[in-house]
Amino acid sequence: MTAGGDLAALVTRAVQEADAAGSVDAVRQIETDLLGKRGELARAQRSLGSLEPEARRSAGQEIQLTRARIEEVLERRRSVLAGAERAERLAGERLDLTEILDVQYRGRVHIVQRTRDELEDVFVGMGFFVAEGPEIETDWYNFEALNMPIAHPARGMWDTFYLELGDPETVVLRTHTSPVQIRLLQQQEPPLYAVMPGRCYRHDTPDARHTPIFHQIEGLVVDRGISFADLAGTIETFTTAYFGPDIHARLRPAYFPFTEPSAEYEITCTICKGAGCRTCSQTGWVELGGAGMVDPAVFAAVGLDAEEWSGFAFGFGIDRCAQMRHEIPDMRVLIENDVRVLRQL
Numbered sequence: 001m002t003a004g005g006d007l008a009a010l011v012t013r014a015v016q017e018a019d020a021a022g023s024v025d026a027v028r029q030i031e032t033d034l035l036g037k038r039g040e041l042a043r044a045q046r047s048l049g050s051l052e053p054e055a056r057r058s059a060g061q062e063i064q065l066t067r068a069r070i071e072e073v074l075e076r077r078r079s080v081l082a083g084a085e086r087a088e089r090l091a092g093e094r095l096d097l098t099e100i101l102d103v104q105y106r107g108r109v110h111i112v113q114r115t116r117d118e119l120e121d122v123f124v125g126m127g128f129f130v131a132e133g134p135e136i137e138t139d140w141y142n143f144e145a146l147n148m149p150i151a152h153p154a155r156g157m158w159d160t161f162y163l164e165l166g167d168p169e170t171v172v173l174r175t176h177t178s179p180v181q182i183r184l185l186q187q188q189e190p191p192l193y194a195v196m197p198g199r200c201y202r203h204d205t206p207d208a209r210h211t212p213i214f215h216q217i218e219g220l221v222v223d224r225g226i227s228f229a230d231l232a233g234t235i236e237t238f239t240t241a242y243f244g245p246d247i248h249a250r251l252r253p254a255y256f257p258f259t260e261p262s263a264e265y266e267i268t269c270t271i272c273k274g275a276g277c278r279t280c281s282q283t284g285w286v287e288l289g290g291a292g293m294v295d296p297a298v299f300a301a302v303g304l305d306a307e308e309w310s311g312f313a314f315g316f317g318i319d320r321c322a323q324m325r326h327e328i329p330d331m332r333v334l335i336e337n338d339v340r341v342l343r344q345l
């Protein structure tokens with residue numbers, strides 16, 4: 001009978017079309033064409049009616065066999081395509097958390113604030129606590145309680161901004177963070193170990209190392225039996241912790257009305273590594289701030305007995321620290337707010 005040859009051709013056709021099918025839908029279409037109610041196999045089945053019972057049975061069996069083989073061929077192809085389609089869909093839905101998108105720049109914490117945070121961390125690690133005071137101060141806190149009576153020549157060390165508030169020259173933008181020492185000593189009984197960061201103002205002409213608005217971090221230790229060695233050791237520990245072992249510190253004799261003896265605290269210029277450059281005025285050293293043993297007159301101003309208590313204080317520039325740590329030749333970039341610079345810091 002001819003049906004056998006037709007049936008074999010149907011299986012071959014199924015194999016070829018299934019191979020060419022690119023999707024599960026295409027396989028379904030082949031299935032309809034070959035195995036559906038109006039498909040090729042159904043037609044062969046219908047023609048069985050005209051056969052003798054004997055022949056009908058064997059032809060019927062062949063048709064069933066053909067159907068099973070075509071189903072198998074199509075099923076195998078379908079499962080391959082379905083797997084590929086699922087993989088493609090999953091890949092499309094996958095969330096790649098490491099992907100870097102070209103998004104708008106978000107901004108960041110300013111380098112001076114970050115430096116302040118880092119300095120606080122170093123001192124907190126050494127057992128200090130952090131305190132703050134107001135930026136607008138009275139003459140008494142900024143000068144007088146710090147052993148600088150009215151008309152004291154040492155006031156000339158600070159180029160003060162006076163505010164038009166109250167009597168003339170009684171209210172100032174604080175010229176340093178030292179007045180916070182006084183506020184703290186009024187509030188708390190010693191022993192105390194504190195750092196006091198904040199913004200300060202001086203009537204200075206901006207240059208590579210100065211801006212009229214800047215930041216200091218004040219340190220104050222008051223306890224029994226504190227010596228200059230404690231001060232030197234604290235400064236040394238801080239310097240290596242913050243700047244690294246290559247940067248050296250030196251203390252040079254200096255004068256401040258509220259400390260005795262007093263010292264100037266300098267570190268190797270990080271811009272030229274000590275060779276001399278514009279930033280350090282060719283000296284190889286950059287002054288970070290002042291330090292010294294708390295003067296008995298300061299203890300007297302807050303009613304503490306200088307026979308019982310001793311201490312040291314220091315104050316240095318946060319902006320200077322940022323400048324030296326990040327090797328910024330000119331400090332004015334810190335306040336110019338050019339995003340091209342700020343993004344690099």
Ligand code: PHE
Pocket residue numbers: 175176177178256259262289290291292313314315316
């Ligand atoms: N207040 C001083 C200044 O601004 C620095 C200083 C602080 C010196 C503490 C001694 C002790 O120049």
